[in-house]
Amino acid sequence: MNSEICAEKMFVGVDVSKLTLDVFFPHKGERFKLANSEADVHEFCLRLKKEKRLLMVVMEATGGYETLLQSQLAKHKIEAAVVNPRQVRDFAKGVGSDAKTDSIDAQLISRFAAVVQPQPTAVKSEHEQKHAALVTRRNQLLELINQENNRLQQSWDDDAKQSIREVLEVLKKQLKSIDSQLAGLLATDLRNQRTIEILQSVKGIGPVTISTFIAELPELGTLNRGEVAKLVGVAPINRDSGTKSGKRFTGGGRGQVRRVLYMAAIVAVRHNAMIKAFYQHLKAKGKASKVAIVACMRKLLTIVNVLVKTNQLWQNKMSD
Known part of the structure; x- marks a missing residue:
């Protein structure tokens, strides 16, 4: 029985600030604070390794303050995920928690991760x-x-x-x-040489888009088309209630990636035969230009994701 409990993944929530890290251990209900310093983070990683159970450390993206923790966790081969702060705030509102204290934030991050089950974030x-x-x-x-x-x-x-x-x-x-x-x-x-070569081969994808994908979307090629579209914020989301069916909309996700993908789709509509045909098909069906462009963004993202994933599978097969 105990071995089954230990086999369940534990999501350790960490609220990151410039000087401190607020930590929540869900299985013990324990909260504590440590300095956002190399020495304290190292000790924290050693403590995590002593847990002898599946775990993931989950933190919000803070614009860079999470880098030390994320890199140290990678060195100790401990799974970590960096999640969108807005998604955590929306989750907090959804569960009826509006309080804003560091310890509660850490607990909410842990609770959010247990529900959402985020993918590990690749270390740069x-x-x-x-x-x-x-x-x-x-x-x-x-x-x-x-x-x-x-x-x-x-x-x-x-x-x-x-x-x-x-x-x-x-x-x-x-x-x-x-x-x-x-x-x-x-x-x-x-x-990333091969990934860059693949992206350069897709008409509509230029150096700025490639740079943004490399820097802001390292998960490219590791997710399915629905997952990567949701991650970027171009996946259509239903707005339904009871017997009523609302319009689908897109939003959230990684704004920087979405902005350059929009410009890439505009270019692809003119110069990429596949995207151009897709756009014209949507327009012929009566779709508004804005809706058609968003669909083209999703289509273009799917194309590059499949190409990168296929290459990764081929490389893995060759290495075997």
């Missing part, structure tokens, strides 16, 4: 971490450029306009520099 190499940092910075620059363009349209003063134009020039130069660096990282990424 140093090369991939740099790639991810540049992809993030590129998105920040695009947001800044958009903000400055809006200010330029709203400004009436010539001097203010000139100042905005000068800032825009600097931002665009930085964007060009980031794009150049990303292209260089793609060219020297030996770990």
